[in-house]
Amino acid sequence: MTELKKTPLYDKYIEDGAKVIDFSGWALPVQxxxxxxEHIAVRENVGMFDVSHMGEIIVEGEKALDYLQYVLTNDISKVTQTKAIYAMMTNEQGGVVDDLVVYQLEDNKYLLVVNAGNTDVDFKWLTDHKIDGVEVKNVSSEYGQIAVQGPKAKEIMEKLVAVDISELKMFGFIQDVELFGKTVILSQSGYTGEHGYxxxxxxxxxxxxxNGLLEQGVVPCGLGARDTLRLEAALPLHGQDITPSISPIEAKMGFSVKLQKGDFIGRDVIAKQKEDGPERKSAGLELQERGIARTDYEVFNKNDEKIGYVTSGTQSPSTGRSIALALIDIAETEIDNEVFVQVRKNKVPAKVVKTPFHKN
Known part of the structure; x- marks a missing residue:
């Protein structure tokens, strides 16, 4: 059996009695x-997550921008040394190889932050499509990453850093920030639907x-709360809500696609979906009776015809309701439309609702 990879905080989890699980080959705390x-701490106060398992890939060289414009969906010319961007890496069929965030560290040097379980796949994809004048390096082992999230995150961070972060907007970032005597990159971003860094x-x-953040009263949180928080915010999880066979348009992430920038891998398929509309699309569901909609549970319409499946589901700690994202036929995605989710032996009624499910 392959030994699980560990982040620099592994010993700290064990010391603090966290429940550790296997997540994409990493030993990480679920709670x-x-x-x-932990969920409520982030919604009402401030919590933090170890996300050091995320992958970091450097792309640099005189052709770095041209290359990233071709392998990613968003307009990377908008990325600066103070402003990052969220993008998708798509295949020739328009499916999502991964979703990621792109930072520019220097002229012609970019940092791609990718999903942990996809780091090797992404690195191979990038090297397979590499052009002259570009170097691609996997530097994941060199980085640690901590996400501080919640309505009190700004107040805490403003006390701890000497730089002015009051005007930092979503995906704005500052390099060479001193935090507890260490040099960090501080990015206004996260995966919870809350303000955070x-x-x-x-x-x-x-x-x-x-340890410094713990002393400030920031609540340590695990993967369990990270998942319920991101699902309430209707943020997609790669491998479930977005996959190599689900496009950004089907996943309602069309904002991350900029067709006008020129050619990129999968552009023709995605452009056609944008113009004609996809045959299926992600929709928010709220179950009307008891039951939890789990990933891959089938979804049916009023005529008992299968119309799709659940990509992510949970009981919302904020509302107490059973919520889900489902990939269903486009004709069934109207708000308030009634559908049915196969939960074990029962077809449980559900309603199509607006997303995000929770918004502060």
């Missing part, structure tokens, strides 16, 4: 106290920064 307590540090500094 420290309880998923609900992602701290990129040298791997060896991760524990000191985590």
């Amino acid at each position: 420290f106290s309880s998923i609900k307590e 992602e701290i990129y540090c040298y791997a060896q500094d991760t524990v000191d920064i985590w």
